Each structure stands twice: as structure tokens, then as C-alpha cells.
Amino acid sequence: MFIDVSDLRKTYTSGMIKNEVLKGIAMKLGKGEIGVILGPSGSGKSTLMNIIGGVDRGDSGKVIVDGIEVSKLNDDQLTEYRREAVGFVFQFYNLVPNLTVRENIEVVSNISKSPLNIDEVLAEVQMLDKKHRFPRELSGGEQQRVSIARAIVKNPKLLLCDEPTGALDFQTSRSILKLLQQVNRNFGTTILMITHNTAISAMANRVFKLRSGEIVDEWVNQAPIPAEGIEW
Amino acid sequence: MVMVLNKRLMRILKENKLRYLGILVLIILGSYTFIVAAGLSQNLAVLVTTFTEDHVQEDLSFSTDRPISDVAELENKFDALIEEYMSFDAKLSDTLTLRLLSETKKVNIPAIIEGRTLSRPGEILLDPAFAEANGYSIGSQIKAQDKTFTVVGFVSLPHYIYPLKNVNDILYSPKEFGVGVINREEFSDIDNAASIYSVKFNDRTRSLNMQAVELRKYLQVKGFTVSNWIDIMNNKRARIVWASITGMKTMSVPVPAAMFLLSSLIIGIMFWRIIRRESVIIGTLYAQGYRRRELMRHYMAIPLVLAFAGGMIGSLFALPSIEPMVMAMISYYNVPVPGIELSFLNVMIGILTPMIFLGLSSYMVIRSELKKSPAELMKGDKQKAKVNALERAFKLERFKFSTKFRLREQFRSISRLVFLLLGVTSASVLMLFGFTVLNSMNHVFKTSDVYLFEYEYTFRDLQYGEAPDGAETFNAGKFYPENNEEIEFYITGIEPDSTLVILKDNKGNVIPNNQTNITKSLANRLGIKAGDTVTFINKEDGKPHTFHIDAVAESYIEQFIYVPIDEFNKKMELPEDSYIGLFSTKELDIPDEKLSGTKSMSQLPEAMDEFMGQMISMVALMTIVSSVVALIILYLVTSLAIEENRNTISLFKVFGYRRGEIRSLILNSSTFVVVTGFLIGIPVAVASMGSLYGYLGNLINLVLPPIVSPIYVIISFAAIMLTYQLSKCMCAKNIDTVSMSEALKAGTE
Numbered sequence: 011m012f013i014d015v016s017d018l019r020k021t022y023t024s025g026m027i028k029n030e031v032l033k034g035i036a037m038k039l040g041k042g043e044i045g046v047i048l049g050p051s052g053s054g055k056s057t058l059m060n061i062i063g064g065v066d067r068g069d070s071g072k073v074i075v076d077g078i079e080v081s082k083l084n085d086d087q088l089t090e091y092r093r094e095a096v097g098f099v100f101q102f103y104n105l106v107p108n109l110t111v112r113e114n115i116e117v118v119s120n121i122s123k124s125p126l127n128i129d130e131v132l133a134e135v136q137m138l139d140k141k142h143r144f145p146r147e148l149s150g151g152e153q154q155r156v157s158i159a160r161a162i163v164k165n166p167k168l169l170l171c172d173e174p175t176g177a178l179d180f181q182t183s184r185s186i187l188k189l190l191q192q193v194n195r196n197f198g199t200t201i202l203m204i205t206h207n208t209a210i211s212a213m214a215n216r217v218f219k220l221r222s223g224e225i226v227d228e229w230v231n232q233a234p235i236p237a238e239g240i241e242w
Numbered sequence: 243m244v245m246v247l248n249k250r251l252m253r254i255l256k257e258n259k260l261r262y263l264g265i266l267v268l269i270i271l272g273s274y275t276f277i278v279a280a281g282l283s284q285n286l287a288v289l290v291t292t293f294t295e296d297h298v299q300e301d302l303s304f305s306t307d308r309p310i311s312d313v314a315e316l317e318n319k320f321d322a323l324i325e326e327y328m329s330f331d332a333k334l335s336d337t338l339t340l341r342l343l344s345e346t347k348k349v350n351i352p353a354i355i356e357g358r359t360l361s362r363p364g365e366i367l368l369d370p371a372f373a374e375a376n377g378y379s380i381g382s383q384i385k386a387q388d389k390t391f392t393v394v395g396f397v398s399l400p401h402y403i404y405p406l407k408n409v410n411d412i413l414y415s416p417k418e419f420g421v422g423v424i425n426r427e428e429f430s431d432i433d434n435a436a437s438i439y440s441v442k443f444n445d446r447t448r449s450l451n452m453q454a455v456e457l458r459k460y461l462q463v464k465g466f467t468v469s470n471w472i473d474i475m476n477n478k479r480a481r482i483v484w485a486s487i488t489g490m491k492t493m494s495v496p497v498p499a500a501m502f503l504l505s506s507l508i509i510g511i512m513f514w515r516i517i518r519r520e521s522v523i524i525g526t527l528y529a530q531g532y533r534r535r536e537l538m539r540h541y542m543a544i545p546l547v548l549a550f551a552g553g554m555i556g557s558l559f560a561l562p563s564i565e566p567m568v569m570a571m572i573s574y575y576n577v578p579v580p581g582i583e584l585s586f587l588n589v590m591i592g593i594l595t596p597m598i599f600l601g602l603s604s605y606m607v608i609r610s611e612l613k614k615s616p617a618e619l620m621k622g623d624k625q626k627a628k629v630n631a632l633e634r635a636f637k638l639e640r641f642k643f644s645t646k647f648r649l650r651e652q653f654r655s656i657s658r659l660v661f662l663l664l665g666v667t668s669a670s671v672l673m674l675f676g677f678t679v680l681n682s683m684n685h686v687f688k689t690s691d692v693y694l695f696e697y698e699y700t701f702r703d704l705q706y707g708e709a710p711d712g713a714e715t716f717n718a719g720k721f722y723p724e725n726n727e728e729i730e731f732y733i734t735g736i737e738p739d740s741t742l743v744i745l746k747d748n749k750g751n752v753i754p755n756n757q758t759n760i761t762k763s764l765a766n767r768l769g770i771k772a773g774d775t776v777t778f779i780n781k782e783d784g785k786p787h788t789f790h791i792d793a794v795a796e797s798y799i800e801q802f803i804y805v806p807i808d809e810f811n812k813k814m815e816l817p818e819d820s821y822i823g824l825f826s827t828k829e830l831d832i833p834d835e836k837l838s839g840t841k842s843m844s845q846l847p848e849a850m851d852e853f854m855g856q857m858i859s860m861v862a863l864m865t866i867v868s869s870v871v872a873l874i875i876l877y878l879v880t881s882l883a884i885e886e887n888r889n890t891i892s893l894f895k896v897f898g899y900r901r902g903e904i905r906s907l908i909l910n911s912s913t914f915v916v917v918t919g920f921l922i923g924i925p926v927a928v929a930s931m932g933s934l935y936g937y938l939g940n941l942i943n944l945v946l947p948p949i950v951s952p953i954y955v956i957i958s959f960a961a962i963m964l965t966y967q968l969s970k971c972m973c974a975k976n977i978d979t980v981s982m983s984e985a986l987k988a989g990t991e
């Protein structure tokens with residue numbers, strides 16, 4: 011399995027109050043698959059994804075990504091892991107405001123060993139003609155495209171998307187999802203995506219339903235539908 | 243509610259302690275320099291003016307070939323006070339000379355600053371610096387010219403405020419020279435004492451220069467041969483002190499102004515940020531019925547309190563340091579100090595100016611935000627700042643990513659860029675200024691390669707014939723330009739094949755002495771260049787003479803025109819083979835009574851060492867101050883940049899940037915601005931140097947070359963870069979503490 015999480019636990023302690031956010035999570039995702047995590051707010055989705063992405067740590071349990079035991083890495087090794095293997099897409103895009111579109115993508119290509127051609131990636135997300143604009147001169151959907159381009163330019167093995175369509179309208183959301191699906195197909199990138207929106211799970215290979223830090227449901231889609239077909 | 247708001251102020255202050263401390267230090271430095279420099283110059287000016295007026299400083303002095311029999315008649319005729327006094331240089335040792343002066347009653351009246359006046363024979367009043375340097379106290383005995391004197395007091399003399407041995411010297415050392423006042427009667431058995439007339443005109447409304455010219459003409463008509471005529475304006479003993487006063491006065495404005503300007507800029511930037519960050523809160527408070535005035539008062543409190551505190555602390559430090567500083571200056575100049583005035587007005591200026599500066603800048607920034615409607619404000623920072631012209635103007639595609647990032651970082655905030663540039667430039671100017679003064683002085687006093695003789699003898703009367711072995715003859719006359727009698731200088735006839743006066747051009751090539759050469763300092767002062775033909779008036783006979791200048795020599799200490807002695811004699815209609823003085827490599831055995839002056843070149847170094855020692859400590863102080871200023875500025879800018887970039891830094895961490903890579907991107911983004919600021923500092927330092935020197939040149943007949951030597955540029959650059967590194971180290975921790983969750987949670991709050 012490409013992602014193999016077993017018995018992952020995480021507790022936040024603030025003062026006297028203990029908040030068990032992840033209560034022994036076990037999940038698996040195959041290489042080249044799209045996985046979707048569903049669940050109500052506060053159920054621990056982001057926490058789980060951050061641990062898989064190497065920006066946070068669990069208290070116990072195992073996290074293996076493409077044979078790397080992420081849960082055993084020290085801080086420097088985690089940095090290298092993120093640098094090499096993981097691409098991030100955020101709900102609020104997180105572009106660097108004083109860099110142009112192209113330069114925002116360079117932020118990542120600059121540190122990766124064998125980045126894809128930036129213009130090709132921009133063409134892929136249909137933003138080539140706006141590459142000299144600054145983020146504040148783009149719409150939300152356009153910004154999210156740039157953010158996806160930035161995530162995939164280093165050709166990561168794993169693409170993590172935390173509610174990538176959370177701030178977008180229906181039409182724009184669908185085009186972003188389509189783009190993600192296209193990336194998954196063209197580059198064989200494994201994608202793990204968080205969403206509130208159950209409809210989106212139709213395009214996933216595997217779906218994990220989280221509630222209060224536990225996976226309460228989990229299923230496999232034998233035939234994921236193309237993003238164009240999603241309705242809500 | 244107001245109480246609650248005020249609590250917030252404390253929190254704002256606490257959050258960025260170091261930053262506000264930095265601003266505070268800038269304000270303190272500004273107020274301190276202002277109050278000290280202004281206090282120093284004002285006090286000195288008052289002391290000197292009071293002294294010279296109360297003790298009747300001469301307007302001019304001169305000697306004559308025979309005594310003037312009816313001084314009273316002359317006084318009446320010219321409505322002046324005229325008093326004759328005696329002067330004799332007693333050699334106390336090989337290196338120590340005490341100039342004995344007779345006590346005067348009308349002009350240049352001695353001021354007793356300690357002890358009592360002369361009452362009995364065998365008593366002497368001493369110049370205090372001389373007394374201290376050579377271990378004479380009141381009551382001790384001093385032997386001079388085979389007489390023993392008892393020191394009964396210390397004295398200041400209006401015409402020896404800066405006790406130079408020769409009027410054309412620049413430096414003196416109390417270990418080598420001093421003056422003492424004795425009773426006139428003591429001179430009865432001293433041979434060869436010079437008799438000098440001092441003149442003070444009563445009519446201060448008419449041009450003193452005109453009155454002097456008339457007096458001189460009259461004396462000539464009466465058949466007197468006048469020598470050693472020196473107007474007070476050309477008398478360094480009286481004028482050099484004004485150079486210090488003016489220097490202090492000039493310092494008292496630009497340095498504090500730069501500090502206040504920098505603090506107001508940075509406070510403006512910081513408040514703009516705070517207020518934008520809080521625009522939602524402001525909007526909400528507005529909506530709840532707060533008045534603009536109340537909010538304004540709330541935000542203005544910090545800059546005003548900061549400026550007030552800085553001004554107060556600066557004044558508190560400055561006031562007690564004025565007196566010791568005046569005393570330190572006075573140890574250099576001999577002026578009585580009846581008391582030091584501490585100016586209340588200066589303190590007010592020192593406190594109010596920073597309040598006005600900071601108040602104004604933050605008022606403008608805050609107002610621009612508070613003008614908006616509550617609804618607009620409550621929308622918050624979402625209407626993001628526009629891309630500024632600078633960011634858009636630059637096409638950066640061909641650069642490396644790291645270069646692009648750093649450039650963008652700088653262009654992003656023009657006010658921050660201006661602040662950084664201005665700050666680094668002023669710190670560099672301050673630093674270079676110090677080093678350049680040091681360098682100029684050093685250069686000026688390195689005359690050993692121009693004058694290869696050890697002794698200079700000047701005779702009372704013209705001499706004829708050949709010079710003794712190891713010596714060369716010279717002849718000299720005082721001249722002034724046709725239209726400007728204020729500028730006086732010597733034209734000296736020297737032997738055309740002289741090996742004792744070696745003039746060099748600016749490339750270091752030797753200039754032949756068989757032509758007419760002018761020293762650079764004089765050329766600058768007169769505005770003359772090689773190839774010019776100029777006419778000067780001989781001060782002795784008032785006749786014009788024309789000279790064709792062949793070359794300009796790189797010599798700064800002396801203001802001379804050199805011509806071959808034969809040509810000089812012919813022009814002045816003096817006998818062939820005549821001369822007035824000798825340059826000699828060794829001491830010559832010439833009877834004292836034949837000489838009007840002897841100058842030993844080896845006297846210079848000790849005075850110079852002392853002077854340079856003081857200079858070096860001053861320059862060191864300036865370097866430290868400018869480094870502190872640079873450090874504060876760089877720290878402020880860097881920490882602001884980090885704060886503005888928190889999200890970006892966090893994002894970079896998420897993307898897998900290594901710690902060193904992030905530090906390098908963020909911290910090194912100012913490097914090119916720092917370097918540029920420094921480079922701008924060089925011409926600015928030279929230019930301000932040039933104007934200050936030009937001013938000093940007119941004031942005290944001293945022209946200094948504003949030379950910025952590469953070594954000092956490198957040292958200053960190293961100092962600036964070192965502070966830059968230090969500021970980066972101070973900020974590196976702030977970068978490391980930015981957590982990744984900031985990017986992960988961005989937009990959710």
C-alpha cells in the first residue's frame with residue numbers, strides 16, 4: 011500500500027483538559043488512487059492529513075508513505091520528506107502575495123530535484139496567459155489553479171488537498187476537481203483530499219468517514235465517476 | 243471602556259518591546275546630541291564673546307622699527323585704544339618655550355582665573371594648560387631667562403585663547419609652549435624683547451578693515467616701518483575657537499534631525515501596520531459609537547509617550563554632560579569660565595521636536611485609516627493593498643528565484659525601503675565623516691615629505707650673499723588678492739634648485755622649483771588653477787604684482803605661493819642676493835638679536851600626536867554610535883520584514899524549505915539595499931565634508947582635503963556589514979519560531 015496508517019493516536023492537552031483528536035486511526039490507500047476523507051468539523055480530518063504530510067506528528071502508531079516510515083523521521087528528515095514527496099493544496103490557496111503567478115510556482119520548483127517545466131504546468135492548469143499577474147489580481151478559482159500548479163510542479167508522489175473547493179462556488183469547484191482528476195491521471199499522483207461535501211466522494215477510489223477521531227465508515231468505489239458528473 | 247483600551251496599549255508595547263526600545267534609543271541619541279552640541283556651542287560662544295568683550299580683545303597688532311612716541315595722539319586720531327606690550331620667548335629647555343608678556347591695562351587685559359593679580363616684582367601669571375602640562379602650581383617657582391618667578395595665578399588672554407607659538411601654526415602643545423604674564427618692569431633687563439602694539443577701535447559701526455587700512459597708511463606716512471601686522475580675523479590664536487563652536491553648531495542640527503526623521507518613519511510604518519491589522523476592531527468600535535477623536539487619542543498615545551520619554555531621557559543624560567564637555571574644550575582653549583548656562587529652551591526643543599516628528603507621522607498614518615467609514619473598516623484587510631508601481635515596474639524574469647524573491651521583498655514596501663536606505667546612508671555618512679576627518683588631518687600634517695629642512699630662521703633685516711652649508715635662502719612677503727583684503731598669504735622666493743622644499747603634484751611627481759607654484763590649500767581658497775595669471779597686492783607697500791601660476795602642489799598645511807628667489811627679488815625691487823630667512827637642515831649659530839623668528843619642524847609631531855589621539859577617540863565614538871544606529875535600523879527592518887512574511891515563512895517550511903534556505907531568503911533580502919545605502923553614503927559624506935571644510939577654511943585659514951581613503955571606506959563597510967550580520971543573528975530566532983500551522987490555518991481565522 012502507498013499510504014499505510016495504523017493505530018494512529020493524537021491527543022491535545024490544554025491545561026487540565028485532554029482532547030483526544032485521533033483515536034487509533036487505521037487507513038490504507040493504494041498508489042495512484044484518489045482518497046477522500048469526509049467528516050464533520052472538528053473530527054480530526056486536518057490533523058490526520060497533516061501527520062501524513064509530515065507537518066505534524068502523532069503521539070503513537072505508524073504512518074508509512076511509499077515505504078517511508080514517516081512517524082519515525084526527525085525534524086530534518088521530515089523536511090526532506092515534504093520537500094521530495096508531498097504537494098500541498100489549501101482551502102485558502104496560500105499564495106505568496108508579492109510574487110507573480112509564475113514566481114509562486116518557482117517557490118517550489120526552486121527546491122525540487124527534477125521539477126516539471128513551469129510553463130507546461132501552467133498550461134496544464136490553464137493559467138499560462140496570466141503568469142505575470144499577482145495573486146490579488148486573480149479570482150479564487152484561478153488562485154486555486156495556481157496553487158495546484160505549485161503543488162504539482164515538483165511532481166510529488168502524494169498530493170494532499172485540505173478542502174480545495176471549500177471557498178469556491180459550484181462551477182469553479184467542479185473545474186478544480188476536474189483538474190485534480192486530470193493530474194491524477196496524467197502524472198499518476200496519489201491524491202488524498204479532505205471535504206465536507208459528500209458528493210465529491212463519488213470521484214474517489216476510497217472514502218474514509220471520520221467522526222470524533224475515529225474512522226466510522228470506509229468504502230471503495232469500484233468505478234469512480236469523472237468530476238464533470240458530480241452534482242450538488 | 244477607555245481603561246480597557248489603555249490596557250491594550252501596554253500589550254502592544256510589550257509585544258514588540260525590542261522594536262520600541264530601538265526607536266527610543268534613536269530618539270534619545272537625537273535629543274542627546276542636540277542638547278549637548280547646542281549647549282556646547284552656545285556656552286562656548288557666550289564664554290568667548292563675553293571674555294573678548296570684557297577683556298578688550300585687540301582688533302589688530304603690529305610692531306614698528308622704532309617706538310611710537312605719542313600713543314595718546316594716535317589713539318585720539320583714530321578713536322582707538324592702543325597699548326604697547328612686550329613679548330619675549332624664554333627657553334626653559336630645548337623643547338620648552340615660555341613666552342613672557344608684559345601685563346596690559348587697556349587692551350587684551352589678562353583675566354585671572356585662579357590665584358591673584360601681580361603685585362610684587364618676581365611674580366608671574368601662567369597659562370593654565372602650560373602650568374598643568376609642566377607641573378607648575380600656584381606658589382611654585384619658575385626659572386626663565388635667569389630670573390626666578392613665583393606663580394601667583396593662572397591667566398587667560400584674549401589674544402592667546404588658543405596659545406599658538408606662531409600665528410600660522412595650526413597645533414600647539416602645552417608641553418612645548420605656553421604664555422606667562424609678568425610686570426612690565428621685569429623687561430628692563432631682558433634684551434631683545436619685542437615690542438608690540440595692540441589696537442582696539444572704539445567705533446564699532448564703521449568698517450574695522452577700513453579703519454585698519456587708514457591706521458596703517460598713516461603709520462607709513464609718518465615713516466614707520468610696520469611689521470607683523472595681524473588682524474584679529476586672521477589670527478588663529480583668537481579664531482580657531484570659533485571653528486570648534488561652529489563645528490558643534492553644525493553638528494547640532496543634522497544628526498538629531500536624521501535620528502528624529504528615522505524614528506518618525508519607522509513609527510509611521512509600524513502604526514500603519516498595526517492600524518490595518520486592527521481595522522476590524524476599529525470599525526466595530528466606531529459602529530458602537532466611539533468618536534474618531536477618542537480612537538485617535540488612543541493610538542497617538544504610544545508615539546507621543548515614546549517621543550516624550552526619549553526626549554526626557556536624552557535631556558537627562560545630556561544636561562549633566564554639558565559642563566564636563568565645556569571644561570574639556572576649555573582645557574584646549576584658554577578662556578575663563580564664570581559659569582555654564584543650561585538652556586531650558588534647548589531642552590524644550592529636544593523634547594518637543596521628536597514629539598512633533600513622531601506625532602505628525604503617526605497622525606497622518608492613523609488619520610488615513612480612520613477616515614474610512616465603519617462599514618469599510620469592518621470589512622477588514624480583505625480589500626488588499628494594491629500592487630505598487632515599483633513592484634510592477636520591474637521585469638525580473640531573468641533573475642534566479644532567490645534574487646527575485648529578495649528584490650520583491652524590498653519593493654513591496656516603499657516606505658520600508660526608504661527607511662532602510664536612509665538609515666544605512668546616514669549611519670555610513672556619520673561613520674565615513676569621522677574617518678575622513680581623521681584622514682584629512684593625518685594628510686595635512688604629513689608635511690615631512692614637502693619640507694625637508696629642520697629649522698626655519700627669519701631675520702629682522704634683509705641679509706645678503708650665500709646661504710651657509712646645509713641651508714637655503716628665502717625671501718617672503720605678505721600679499722592679498724586685489725579685491726579681498728581678508729585673505730592674507732605669503733609669497734615666498736625660494737632657490738630654484740631647492741632640495742629642501744619638495745613640491746609634488748597630485749600624481750606624486752616632483753614639481754620643479756624654477757617656476758611659480760601654489761599650494762593646493764591656497765589655490766582652493768583663492769579659486770586659482772594652474773595656468774592662471776593673477777594679481778596680488780603686497781601688504782608692505784600696497785603695490786600690485788602679477789604672477790603666472792605654473793603648477794598646483796599637493797600641500798594642505800601651508801598656504802603659499804613659491805617663486806624662484808631671483809624673480810621674487812626682481813619683482814619686489816629688492817637687491818639681488820638678498821634674503822630674509824634661511825631653511826636649514828641643522829641648527830645654525832645665529833645671534834638671537836638678528837632673528838625675528840625661529841621655527842623647528844620637529845615641534846609639530848608632539849602637538850600632532852596629542853591632537854590625533856583626541857581625534858581617534860572621537861572617531862571611535864562616532865563609529866560606535868553609527869554602528870548602534872545601523873544596528874537598530876537593520877533590526878527594525880528585519881524584524882518587520884519577518885512579521886510581514888510570517889505566512890510566507892510558514893508556507894516555505896511546509897513546502898520543505900530547510901532552515902538555512904529560509905533564513906537566507908528572508909534575512910539576506912536587505913543586502914543589496916544595505917550595500918546601496920553605503921555606496922550612496924560615500925559621495926554624501928564627501929560633499930558634506932567639502933562644505934564643512936570650505937567653511938572652516940574661511941574661518942581659520944585652513945584648507946583640508948576631503949579625502950575618502952579606500953582603507954577607511956573598507957573599514958566602515960566592514961563595520962556596517964558586521965552590524966548587518968549581527969542584526970540578522972538577532973532575527974534568525976524569530977524565523978525559526980514561526981510555526982507551520984500558520985500557513986495550514988491561514989484564512990480560517
Ligand SMILES: Nc1ncnc2c1ncn2[C@@H]1O[C@H](COP(=O)(O)OP(=O)(O)OP(=O)(O)O)[C@@H](O)[C@H]1O
Pocket residue numbers: 022023024029031049050051052053054055056057058
Ligand atoms: N494546535 C491545537 N491545539 C489544541 N487543539 C487542537 C489543535 N489543532 C486542532 N485541535 C483540535 O483538534 C480537533 C480536530 O481538529 P482538526 O483541525 O483536525 O479538525 P477538522 O476535522 O479538520 O475540522 P474542520 O473541518 O473544521 O477543518 C479539534 O477539536 C480542534 O479543536
Ligand SMILES: [Mg+2]
Pocket residue numbers: 055056057172
Ligand atoms: Mg480542517
